[in-house]
Amino acid sequence: MDDGYYRFRKSLACIAALLLLFLLSACNGETPSPTASVPQPTNLQPTRTLTPFQPSPTPQLLAARVNGEAITLDQFHAELARYQVTVGTQLATEDEQRVIQDMVDRLLLSQAAAEAGYDVDEAAVQNRMDELATRLGDDQALVDWMARHGYTDESFRHDLALSIATAWMRDKIAAGVPGAVEQVHARQILLYNSEDASEVLVQLSAGADFAALAAEYDPVGKGDLGWFPRGYLLEPELEAAAFDLQPGELSDIIETGIGFHILQIEERETARTLEQDARLALQMQAVQDWLVERRGVSDIEILLP
Numbered sequence: 001m002d003d004g005y006y007r008f009r010k011s012l013a014c015i016a017a018l019l020l021l022f023l024l025s026a027c028n029g030e031t032p033s034p035t036a037s038v039p040q041p042t043n044l045q046p047t048r049t050l051t052p053f054q055p056s057p058t059p060q061l062l063a064a065r066v067n068g069e070a071i072t073l074d075q076f077h078a079e080l081a082r083y084q085v086t087v088g089t090q091l092a093t094e095d096e097q098r099v100i101q102d103m104v105d106r107l108l109l110s111q112a113a114a115e116a117g118y119d120v121d122e123a124a125v126q127n128r129m130d131e132l133a134t135r136l137g138d139d140q141a142l143v144d145w146m147a148r149h150g151y152t153d154e155s156f157r158h159d160l161a162l163s164i165a166t167a168w169m170r171d172k173i174a175a176g177v178p179g180a181v182e183q184v185h186a187r188q189i190l191l192y193n194s195e196d197a198s199e200v201l202v203q204l205s206a207g208a209d210f211a212a213l214a215a216e217y218d219p220v221g222k223g224d225l226g227w228f229p230r231g232y233l234l235e236p237e238l239e240a241a242a243f244d245l246q247p248g249e250l251s252d253i254i255e256t257g258i259g260f261h262i263l264q265i266e267e268r269e270t271a272r273t274l275e276q277d278a279r280l281a282l283q284m285q286a287v288q289d290w291l292v293e294r295r296g297v298s299d300i301e302i303l304l305p
Contacts, residue, residue, distance in 0.1 A: 064100055065301040066107045071100070076304070078150050079103060085149070100302060108294045110165035118168050120161040128160055173290045174283035179274060181282075185267040186225045186242045189214050190259050197253045197260035204250055210264045227267075231285050232278050238263070 063076035080099050084091050133142040146156055187210060191197040200217075204210060214223030225233075225242075233239040235256040242263055245251060251263040274282065 062303045064104055064303055065299075066104055067111060067299050069107060069111065071103050071107065073304075075155070076100060076103065078155065082149055096304070100304060104295075104300060104302075105291050106162060106166045108291060108298060109169040110162050112294065113165040113169040113172075116169070116172070118165060120164045122157075124164060125157050125161050128164060129156075170287055173287050177274075177279060177282045177286050179279070180271040181229045181274060182243075182270050183227045183229045183268070183272040183274075183278075184242050184245075184265050185227045186245075187211065187214050187223045187264050187266055188225055188238075189217050189223055189262045191217065191262075192259045194253070194255075194260055197262065201253055201262055204262065210250070227272060227275070227278075229272075229274060229278055229282060232281055 060070070061073040062070050063073045064071040076099070080091065080096060083095065083099050087095070129142070133139045136142050136145055151159070189200055189210070191200060200213060203213065211222065217223065228239075228242075230239060230243060233242075235258065237254055237256055238261055241251045241254050241261075242265060245263065245265040247265050247268055249265055251261075254261040254263065
């Protein structure tokens with residue numbers, strides 16, 4: 001059997017690698033005094049005080065605004081450049097949308113962390129920088145890494161603080177996934193046209209052994225899907241059918257984008273401990289569900305040209 005269908009949901013890399021760079025300040029340059037001592041004339045006359053012209057600061061162009069908090073166009077372009085280095089190909093419009101959406105999601109998570117009372121102080125950021133430097137070899141290696149990835153000291157610290165808060169909130173959401181949930185142990189026969197599926201269903205209805213037939217069509221895996229909880233399989237139709245069955249029961253033919261399936265449930269438990277990969281899949285789904293809900297109650301403006 002083609003095992004591409006019933007592979008369980010893969011883990012997504014959820015944690016960012018080393019962010020950041022800090023630029024060394026000019027160590028040998030002297031800092032001018034902010035004010036200079038100017039001799040005053042002894043013959044004072046009333047004078048008109050002229051206020052020096054103070055140009056208005058140039059407003060930063062924005063890529064997005066999330067609950068009043070800005071993502072600047074410069075931040076977006078820097079993140080997009082790092083993304084392009086990672087994927088190694090020319091970016092398309094959908095890649096830009098993926099990057100800005102990821103930045104929005106991180107901001108939503110960090111805002112929720114702050115609302116929950118989690119504060120990322122400068123000491124936490126510095127500790128993480130020290131850890132990264134140790135992992136890379138030394139402080140200079142970290143400086144070089146950050147320089148290659150287009151960070152300044154300010155953007156380095158900002159993104160690292162954001163990453164710490166985002167990870168804290170993500171882990172808080174994931175911790176809400178219980179360790180034991182209802183699960184079924186299923187076996188399937190997967191076929192690639194409806195005629196073959198109908199013939200197999202007739203054989204099964206006449207008393208043919210399900211496991212033996214499954215092994216014929218899938219000599220390696222023998223059709224065994226193992227134990228899985230709700231929200232784990234990639235095809236919702238298959239999962240819904242599995243949880244509608246009791247041990248020993250046979251499904252009708254279930255058509256999905258992969259083919260035509262016939263299921264048999266071997267075992268079922270109301271509170272079975274999750275395997276590590278299943279728990280991770282449910283945790284990732286919990287974070288995604290949280291983000292969907294959070295977006296629905298947030299003020300999000302995408303301002304990309």
